[in-house]
Amino acid sequence: MKPLVTTRSPVPLLGLGWLLAVLLVSILAPLLPISSPESAEPSLAWSAPDSHHLMGTDALGRDLFSRILWGSRVSLACALAGAATALLLGVSWGLVAGGGSGRRDELMMRVVDLLDSVPLVFLVILLASIARGSSWEAAGGGLGLFFLILGIVYWTPMARVVRGETRSLARREWAVAATALGTPRNRILWRHILPNLIPTILVTVTLIIPRVLLFEAFLSFLGLGVQAPAVSWGTLARDAFEVLNPVRTAWWMVAFPSIALAVTLLALNVVGDALRNDLDPKRQR
C-alpha cells in the first residue's frame, strides 16, 4: 500500500482534511461549546445567520449550526454503519461463494443476480415504511434497523467483487499448495485469502460510503429515514423544504445542510478516487 501523500494533486488532501474535520467534530459534538441542537428559543426563530447563530436558526429558534453538527453524527453513523453492514454481508457472502464448490457458488451468485435485477431501492422503501410502524421502532430500535436497511441495498456489489477476487486468488499456486497440504478450506479462505482481499475491499468500501450517505439523506428527506427528534442532514433538508416559500424565505435552512452534505459527498468521492488510484490491485500490477 502506498501512502496517500504520493498523490500529486492537493484536492484529495483537502477532501481528506474536510472528512477528518467533520468526523472529529461529529465525534466531539457533545463536548463542543455549542448550544444543544434541541434547545429552542422560539423568540429567536427564523433569524438569519449572524455572529450568535453562525448559520441562523430554524422555525423553533434552534441553532442551525449546532443542528448540522449533531446531524453529521447521525448521517456519518448511518453511512459508516450502512457500509459496515454491506461490508460484513458482502464479504462473507462473497468469500463463501467464491471459495465454495461450483454449485454453491452458482446458487449464491444467483441470489445476488436476482437481488440486482429487482429495484432494491423501492423494496427498501417498502421495508422502511413497514419498519416505521412496527413495534420494533417504538422500542427504540429504529436507528439500528435503519442501518441494516441501508446496508442491504449496497451489499451485492461487494459480494460480487469479493467473490471474483476470491476465485482468482484460490487458483494461485500458494492457495493450491495449501489445499494440497491439507489445510482446511475455511482456514485458507479466512486466514490467507481474506488478507489479500483487503485492498479490493477498501476500494469497494470507498465507493459504498458516499452512496449510503446519499441514500440516508434521500430516505430521511422523504420522511422514511431518521425520525425526529434525531437530526440528520436529510431531515434538516426536509425541515427546510417544509417552510420554503417566498413570503418568508429562510434560505439558510436549505443552504447549509445542503452544502454540508454536498461538500462531504464531493470529498468522499475525491478521496475515494485517490485511494482507488493508489490501491487498485489492477493498477499496481
Place this chain on the structure above:
Amino acid sequence: MVFTLSFFIIRAAPGGPFDEARDPPAEVKKAIEARYNLDAPLWSQYLDQLQGWLLLDPGPSLRQPDHDVASILGAGLPISIVLGTLALVLGTTIGILLGLLAALRSGSWIDQLVVAFASIGISLPLYVIAGMLVLAFSFGLGWVPPAGWETPRSLILPVTCLALAPAAQAARLIRSGLIEMKTQEFARTARAKGRGSFDVLLRHCLRPAMIPLVSALGPTAAALLTGSLVIEQIFAIPGVGMHFIQGALNRDYPLVLGAVLLYTVLLQLLTLLTDVLLLMLDPRLREEAP
C-alpha cells in the same frame, strides 16, 4: 434479423428481462414476504392478494377507500412517464452536446467546465439542486411556478432538475469515449484523408462512443425513477412516485406494493429497450450472435 437477434439475446441473458417481467409472483412474494414476516398472521390475505395482482385487480387502497390501487397508479403513470421521458431525452441530448464540445476542445477551459459540471451533477443530491433552482427561478425571478402540475410551465423546473443527472452522466461518458476514440487508428486515418476534426468526431467517433452511454441507460433510468420520488415530492407532482412515497408514509401497503411492481416492470422494460438499442449500435454484438 435484428428482431431475431434481440430475441436471442434476451433469451440467452441470465436472469433476463422477460423472466422478471412475465413473472410478477416472484416479486409479489418477495414484497409480501417482507411485509408478512413482520406481520405474520395474515396468510389467507396473501393468497387473495396474489390472485388479485395476477388479474391486475389489486383492490382498493387501504387509506383512500374511494379509490382502488390500479386507478391511482393508472392516473399517476402518464405523469411520471412524461416527466421521466422528457428528463431523459433532454438530459441525454444536452449531455451528448456537452460531451462533444468538451472532447472537441479537450484540455481547454470548456472541457474543464464540463468535467466539473459532470462531477457535481453526479454527486449532488437532487433536493439540493431543486432547492437552489426553486430559490433562484421561482422565488427570485418568478419565472416558473414552484410546484404543481397544471400548465406546460409547471414542467420546466422538475424536468430540469431531473435531467441534470442524466446530462452529467452522458457528458462524462461521451467525453471520455470520444477522447479515447480520437486517438484510435480509424480516426487518424479519417483525419489524414482530409476531414475536419469535428467532422471526424461526429461521423466516426460518436457512434462507438455512444455504446457505453446506451449500456448505462438502464442504471440511468433507474436513477431517474429514484430521483422522481424526490422531485415529485418537492414539486407536488401527482405521479407514481408521489403515491408511492405517501403510501409508504401512511403504510398503504396495497398501493406501495402496486408501485413496487410497476417500477419493476418499468425497469425490466427499460433493460429490454437498452439491449435492443445496444444491438442497433454495436455491430459486433450482432455478428457474434448466431
Place this chain on the structure above:
Amino acid sequence: MPRGRIIRGAGSGEKMSVRGLLLLLSMAFVAIWLGSLIPDALPGRADLVIGNGTDPGSLHPHRATGIAEGRVILALHEGLLLLDPATLEPLPGCAVSWTVSADGTLWRFQLQPQLAWSDGSPLDASDFRRSWLDLLDPTQGAPYGDLLEIVVGARQWRRGQGSRQQVQIRTEGSNTLVVELIHPAPWFPYLCAQTPLQPVHISSRGTAGVDVPTNGPWKLQQWRLRDRIRLVPNSNYRGPARPALEIIDFLAAESGNTMLNLFVAGMSDWAVRVPAAAIPVLRSDPDWSSKWRADPYLAISFYRLNLERPPLDDVAVRRALSLSIDRMQLCQDVLGGDPEPAHGFVPWAPAAMERQRRKLQKRGVSTVLDDPLPDYQGATLTAQGVIPSIEVSAEQWPKIGYDPQLARELLAKSGWKVPGMAGGRSLPAIEILLPSGGTNTLVAEWLQLCWKRELGLDTRIRAMEWRSFLDAQRSVDYDISRSNWIADFPDVATFLTLFTSDAPNNRTGWSDAEYDRHVAEALHHTDVKQRQRSWYLAEKILLERGPILPLWSMTSGNLISQQITGFHANPLDQHDLRGLDRGAP
C-alpha cells in the same frame, strides 16, 4: 483493418434502411404517445382554484370527517337548508320552508318539487329520509352518526334496542320531511346545512367509489389523488342560486407550504392551511395583509390524552402537562400570533374575543365578528382551579393557566420524579400522534421541548398522513394525539357533548358519570339560564379531570386573492362557493 471500417460497413446497406425505418417508426410512436399523454396530464387552469389542504379521505358525506372534505362535499351536494355566507342564517336549500312546534322538537320541512340528482333521476323527501337513516345506521359506522342521535328512536337503534322503522324521520307525501327530536335543539337548522346531513344517492350506499350522482350546483369531473378534484356545473341542478364560477379545482397537498407557494405563484385563488411561519409576514406586510383573513373561528385546538395508558391515567400528570404550557408563547412563537390561548374547551371566551378585537383593530381590519356564543359564560382552568371565563380580564387571559412550578409540585406529590426535586418514579416516555404537515409538527416539537424543560418528560413524535392518523385516533391507538374540534353549529352543545361516555368522537377512553349527567341536563333544559349553568358545570368537570389539553382558540386562516368577490368571514368558516365570483382584477 481499422475498426472504423467495420462500423461504417454495418451502418450502410440494406440493413440500415430496415433498421432506420424501425427506429423512425418507434420514435414516431413514442412521440405521438407522449404527445397524447401531456394534455391529459396537464389539466389547465380552472375558474376558481382552491388550495384545499390534504386530500379528502372520502367524498361520501357519511364518511368524510375533515373540513377539506366538507368544502368539496358542500359544493357537490345541496342540503335541506343552506347558510347565509355572511350571517350564517339558515336559508332555503332543497327545502323551501320549514316550521317547528312550540316545544322545539317537531320539525317539518317542505321540499321543493321536482328536485333531481345530477344523473337526472328524481330526488324527494324519501331520499333525505334514507340518507339520514343510513347516517344513523349502526352497521354503517358513520363517524358523525351521533349528530342525529337527537332524533327520537335513533339512540335506541344505535344501541341495538330499536329498529330503523322506529326512528322518527318520516315523510308525508313525496315533498314533506318530518323529524321529531328528543329535546329542543335550536341549532337543528344549522345541522341540516352540514356535510353529514347531505342527501346521498342510493347507489353509493355502503360502497366506495367516486362515480356517484350528487344534487349540488357542481358535479365531480375528476378526482386525481394527491393533485386535484375538479368540479364542473351540474346541468340538472335546479336550486335557488346558480353558481357564478363554473369550473372549480380543489388542490390537494400534504404540505401547507405547497399551498402557500401555489397561491403566491398565482396558481390558486384561495389557500387554506398556510404554514404558521409565514403568518407574521402575511399579517404585517402590506402586500399580503389585505389578502389574509384570520377571524375568530368556532374551533378549538387541543390534545387528546389516552386515559388507558400510564402515566396519563394519573390526573396529576394531566394537570401538570397543562399547567406547564405557556399558551401565549405558543400562539406567538409557533402559530404566528393570530390565535388566542384557550383555557377551556369552548373556544373564544369573552377575554379572548376582546384581545382578538384589539388585534384586528390594530391591523386596521374594520369588520370584527361578534362573540359567536354570547350566552355562554365559559369555564377557564386557572392554576387555582376552574372559574367562569367572564371573570377573567383580557389582560389576565394570556398566562392564567400557566404555573410550571405548581405543575412540578403536583407531579412530585403524585410520586413522580421531577427536575429539581428528589425521589419518585421517573415518568415514562410519551408518544404524540399527529397528522403530518408543518404546524402540527412544530407545535408538537414546541411542546416536546417545553415538557422536557419543565417536567423532565420525554416525548416522541409520530406523524402520520391524515387518513392513517384518523384511524389511529379513532381506535384510541395513541398516548397523546393532536385534535381540533370545529363547531358543527354555533352552540355550546357542539363542544360539550363530545366527551360523554357514549359519544363516538370521544376517542379517549374517558368516561365520567357526573359530566354525562350535566350534559344530559343541559340538553333538556328549556330555560336558557339553567341550560348555560349545566353547560358550565359540565365543562368544569371536563377541565378538572378530563382527557384533554386545550391549547388555543382557532382563527380561520384564509389567504384569498383580491380578484375573488363575495367572500365573507363567519365563525363557522363556511363559505358557500355559489356566492363567489371573479371581480375586476
